Amino acid sequence: xxxxxxxxxxxxxxxxxxxxxxxxxxxxxxxxxxxxxxxxxxxxxxxxxxxxxxxxxxxxxxxxxxxxxxxxxxxxxxxxxxxxxxxxxxxxxxxxxxxxxxxxxxxxxxxxxxxxxxxxxxxxxxxxxxxxxxxxxxxxxxxxxxxxxxxxxxxxxxxxxxxxxxxxxxxxxxxxxxxxxxxxxxxxxxxxxxxxxxxxxxxxxxxxxxxxxxxxxxxxxxxxxxxxxxxxxxxxxxxxxxxxxxxxxxxxxxxxxxxxxxxxxxxxxxxxxxxxxx
Numbered sequence: 593x594x595x596x597x598x599x600x601x602x603x604x605x606x607x608x609x610x611x612x613x614x615x616x617x618x619x620x621x622x623x624x625x626x627x628x629x630x631x632x633x634x635x636x637x638x639x640x641x642x643x644x645x646x647x648x649x650x651x652x653x654x655x656x657x658x659x660x661x662x663x664x665x666x667x668x669x670x671x672x673x674x675x676x677x678x679x680x681x682x683x684x685x686x687x688x689x690x691x692x693x694x695x696x697x698x699x700x701x702x703x704x705x706x707x708x709x710x711x712x713x714x715x716x717x718x719x720x721x722x723x724x725x726x727x728x729x730x731x732x733x734x735x736x737x738x739x740x741x742x743x744x745x746x747x748x749x750x751x752x753x754x755x756x757x758x759x760x761x762x763x764x765x766x767x768x769x770x771x772x773x774x775x776x777x778x779x780x781x782x783x784x785x786x787x788x789x790x791x792x793x794x795x796x797x798x799x800x801x802x803x804x805x806x807x808x809x810x811x812x813x814x815x816x817x818x819x820x821x822x823x824x825x826x827x828x829x830x831x832x833x834x835x836x837x838x839x840x841x842x843x844x845x846x847x848x849x850x851x852x853x854x855x856x857x858x859x860x861x862x863x864x865x866x867x868x869x870x
């Protein structure tokens with residue numbers, strides 16, 4: 593029975609999300625039930641592609657990514673894949689009419705990570721678009737259940753929210769990206785001279801994205817709004833902690849929100865939501 597195979601694939605995507613991201617897993621739980629699995633399916637796809645370029649150092653990353661990209665296209669065209677992650681992803685792509693061009697934009701950003709380089713403004717914006725903004729658009733397609741008019745209306749703030757999340761990830765992961773992977777994403781920034789002035793300039797840019805993204809969250813359908821708000825709250829607290837941390841510490845230490853703090857954030861946010869304060 594294909595239904596059994598599809599269910600197994602969905603479980604694989606869900607487990608992938610739970611193993612790799614406590615915060616996103618918790619946020620997804622607060623989406624309406626019918627939206628949860630499609631978001632697991634998107635996260636699993638994005639996570640696997642990211643793992644290829646970030647952690648498979650003993651293998652031919654370009655070959656693996658090329659094969660993954662080819663299998664992604666085949667899965668979408670055929671409506672099936674023996675790769676459980678891709679089988680779940682293609683089902684979501686086809687159900688919610690996720691455009692192939694934004695999938696290719698994402699995969700291209702993963703290709704950009706195969707080379708160690710310093711990004712100029714153009715490449716920085718291109719990478720943010722592919723690695724974060726279009727992922728927000730994939731999720732938005734699910735949230736509006738494929739409604740094209742609503743998708744177009746909320747497209748810009750969804751991209752800004754994804755951009756804010758990714759830029760915070762850049763600051764959080766500065767140590768690993770620079771010292772271990774040899775990457776510097778922020779344009780015009782020499783990390784040998786990274787200081788609090790440069791850090792504040794980056795934070796001001798993130799704050800603007802956050803504001804625009806938040807406005808979009810408040811316009812989402814109710815069944816998607818709170819789960820997305822939970823992700824926003826987590827990243828806002830992480831952003832606040834990063835802002836309070838000196839630049840020299842950011843460069844040599846990954847900033848984290850402990851799991852017990854995460855749970856506390858989600859509980860307090862849920863109470864605010866229950867009291868119609870969100």
